[in-house]
Amino acid sequence: MRVLLIHSDFIKYETKNKTPVAEEIEEAKKDGAFKESLVVFTSVEKEDEKNPDAIAKNLAKEAIKVTNEVKAENIVLYPYAHLSSSLGSPKFAVEIMKKAEEILKEEGYDVYRVPFGWYKGFELSCKGHPLSELSRTITSDMVDEDKEKKDKGPGSKWFILSDGTTTSTDEFNYDGKDQLEKLVKYELGVGASDEGEPPHVKLMKEKELCDNESASDAGNLKWYPKGRLVRDLLSDYVYNLVVDQGAMPIETPIFYNLENDAIREHAAKFGERQYRAATKNPLMLRFACCFGAFRVMGDTFLTWKNLPAKVYELSTYSFRYEQKGEVVGLKRLRAFTMPDFHSFCENMDSTLEEFDRQVDMCVQTGIDLDVNYEIIFRATEDFYNEHKEWMYNTAKRINKPLLLEILPERKHYWSCKIDFAAIDYLGRPIENPTVQIDVESGKRFDIKYLGEDDQEHNPIILHCSPTGSIERVICSLLEKTAIEINEKSPMLPVWLSPIQVRILPIADRHIEYANQLADKIEEANIRVDIDNSEDRVGKKIRNSAKEWVPYTFVIGDNELESGNFQVTVRESGEKLEMNIDQLIEAVSNDNKGMPYRRLPIPRNTSQRIHF
Numbered sequence: 001m002r003v004l005l006i007h008s009d010f011i012k013y014e015t016k017n018k019t020p021v022a023e024e025i026e027e028a029k030k031d032g033a034f035k036e037s038l039v040v041f042t043s044v045e046k047e048d049e050k051n052p053d054a055i056a057k058n059l060a061k062e063a064i065k066v067t068n069e070v071k072a073e074n075i076v077l078y079p080y081a082h083l084s085s086s087l088g089s090p091k092f093a094v095e096i097m098k099k100a101e102e103i104l105k106e107e108g109y110d111v112y113r114v115p116f117g118w119y120k121g122f123e124l125s126c127k128g129h130p131l132s133e134l135s136r137t138i139t140s141d142m143v144d145e146d147k148e149k150k151d152k153g154p155g156s157k158w159f160i161l162s163d164g165t166t167t168s169t170d171e172f173n174y175d176g177k178d179q180l181e182k183l184v185k186y187e188l189g190v191g192a193s194d195e196g197e198p199p200h201v202k203l204m205k206e207k208e209l210c211d212n213e214s215a216s217d218a219g220n221l222k223w224y225p226k227g228r229l230v231r232d233l234l235s236d237y238v239y240n241l242v243v244d245q246g247a248m249p250i251e252t253p254i255f256y257n258l259e260n261d262a263i264r265e266h267a268a269k270f271g272e273r274q275y276r277a278a279t280k281n282p283l284m285l286r287f288a289c290c291f292g293a294f295r296v297m298g299d300t301f302l303t304w305k306n307l308p309a310k311v312y313e314l315s316t317y318s319f320r321y322e323q324k325g326e327v328v329g330l331k332r333l334r335a336f337t338m339p340d341f342h343s344f345c346e347n348m349d350s351t352l353e354e355f356d357r358q359v360d361m362c363v364q365t366g367i368d369l370d371v372n373y374e375i376i377f378r379a380t381e382d383f384y385n386e387h388k389e390w391m392y393n394t395a396k397r398i399n400k401p402l403l404l405e406i407l408p409e410r411k412h413y414w415s416c417k418i419d420f421a422a423i424d425y426l427g428r429p430i431e432n433p434t435v436q437i438d439v440e441s442g443k444r445f446d447i448k449y450l451g452e453d454d455q456e457h458n459p460i461i462l463h464c465s466p467t468g469s470i471e472r473v474i475c476s477l478l479e480k481t482a483i484e485i486n487e488k489s490p491m492l493p494v495w496l497s498p499i500q501v502r503i504l505p506i507a508d509r510h511i512e513y514a515n516q517l518a519d520k521i522e523e524a525n526i527r528v529d530i531d532n533s534e535d536r537v538g539k540k541i542r543n544s545a546k547e548w549v550p551y552t553f554v555i556g557d558n559e560l561e562s563g564n565f566q567v568t569v570r571e572s573g574e575k576l577e578m579n580i581d582q583l584i585e586a587v588s589n590d591n592k593g594m595p596y597r598r599l600p601i602p603r604n605t606s607q608r609i610h611f
Contacts, residue, residue, distance in 0.1 A: 001096070002045065006041070012123045013114055013121065016120060019119065032114065036072060039078055043087060045086045046087070047139070048140070062138060063100070066131070075110065078122075079116045094117075156405050156407050163396075180374050180402075184403055186427070186429055194326070207226065208224045208611045220333070229498050235339070240595065241365070250313050258283070273320045274321060290340070293342045308462075315338045316337050318338045320336075321334060330478075333469075339470070348460060368594070371480060372422065373421060374402070374421055375400070376405060376421070378419070379406060380409060417437065422479065432472055434468065438461040495594035495596075499529050499599070501552075502531060506557075507556075521580070527598065530604055532606050541554075545570070552568045
């Protein structure tokens with residue numbers, strides 16, 4: 001069902017002529033006028049006929065939710081065939097509308113249903129506030145995502161899985177595992193709330209990485225050169241990871257037509273998080289790369305010999321219409337960069353083997369980024385009972401206690417998944433890598449492979465994001481610096497640091513030599529700059545520290561003569577005597593195996609723009 005909800009000052013309608021499918025109505029219903037109303041324009045679709053009761057229930061539920069948000073006095077259900085080109089039968093349409101009306105009345109709302117099947121004239125005055133015009137897709141299996149997050153899986157069983165045994169979350173000893181304890185409390189709804197601004201919001205601006213763009217929609221950021229560099233390096237890093245896993249990079253559109261049945265059904269699981277475009281066709285901005293990957297593979301001839309087949313796309317961007325009050329910094333955005341890796345597997349045995357390889361990859365990202373992940377392993381009860389030994393062995397591979405959630409039944413496309421989360425300064429999880437076993441989408445998107453038995457089959461699909469969204473990786477890194485501020489100097493990993501080495505010439509006569517050194521350092525694929533400002537050396541040192549430069553050294557007469565200099569190493573706090581070759585070796589070791597991009601700003605600090 002397609003729905004358009006208008007919060008109106010008033011609506012007036014008058015029936016004109018019958019259509020062949022018009023319902024019989026009494027005289028009093030041939031016209032009507034209502035003030036302060038939520039007008040719910042509805043188009044019942046063919047898909048709705050499979051479960052009209054659920055559609056009516058979800059329609060009423062959405063109408064109640066929006067009515068309460070906008071504080072409307074009345075609800076007007078208005079049949080409006082022009083929202084869809086895949087209309088259901090008049091019989092089911094009237095049945096659904098009557099049922100929704102009945103539910104709303106039982107809930108105590110003042111509701112009026114406009115007659116079905118009549119040509120009508122109407123006047124409408126829309127209030128024009130941010131929630132006064134909303135579009136929705138109502139399905140029989142809609143999930144209230146916000147409620148689900150707050151309830152944390154009603155009916156779920158929760159355990160700590162450690163060393164091959166399960167312990168209740170209340171009885172587990174959390175000594176030395178305070179971040180796991182914070183994750184458990186948050187998941188069970190007894191820990192930190194989602195209120196309060198995390199430290200990374202201030203840091204992302206101070207370090208000139210990115211900022212909010214007031215001329216755009218909330219949750220859409222503007223990126224400065226340093227931040228763009230960090231994003232690009234992380235994108236290169238994930239690309240290398242997945243290509244090593246055998247993934248084939250692709251690129252697909254960001255818009256999808258909701259008149260496509262498979263896309264509409266899949267998108268409905270995100271409910272109001274859909275980011276719609278105001279166009280003639282009902283287009284939605286993708287919330288992940290799934291649609292594109294599934295369409296590509298659905299049009300591809302596959303045999304069992306091709307499996308597992310793997311494709312990868314870095315979405316710049318994916319879109320989710322997060323509520324405005326939920327958008328915060330780099331943690332929750334409406335537009336974000338998501339590495340999406342999909343593997344199409346022959347059967348469950350091969351799926352579980354591939355799952356373990358991808359878990360190893362996700363664990364490695366925590367090592368490479370120097371970020372601690374706490375982990376949640378989730379499965380339906382049926383899956384857990386059938387694959388318990390495999391789940392325990394997978395947990396042993398990770399080699400740390402993790403939170404285990406056993407769901408009573410499957411609500412989503414996945415039957416099992418694992419989520420890795422960093423914990424922010426305020427004790428809340430930042431969702432990072434994930435691997436999910438999708439048992440629905442192969443059939444829904446008509447993806448087939450020819451099996452060894454010469455029969456067609458639908459593959460099982462693994463969804464994996466090796467790091468989570470690129471923005472959340474940066475969020476995790478910045479939050480980590482805030483957590484560790486009393487233990488060590490804040491910094492990004494050396495390979496991600498926009499400036500890796502800074503040279504501080506004492507006087508103008510030392511600048512030429514500083515540039516000679518910088519040329520040699522740059523040839524070794526190291527980002528280096530020179531503070532050629534008029535500031536005193538003490539201030540130059542402080543400025544380098546404020547910018548979290550990993551390696552800093554001063555060039556004066558002694559250094560010019562000897563070729564040796566004292567390097568301040570930010571990570572350890574040491575001051576080490578080095579020559580240029582030793583410095584290059586030290587930084588190159590920090591960069592080993594990681595992607596490199598050139599310095600995206602002028603080498604000389606005096607020439608720079610401060611954003």
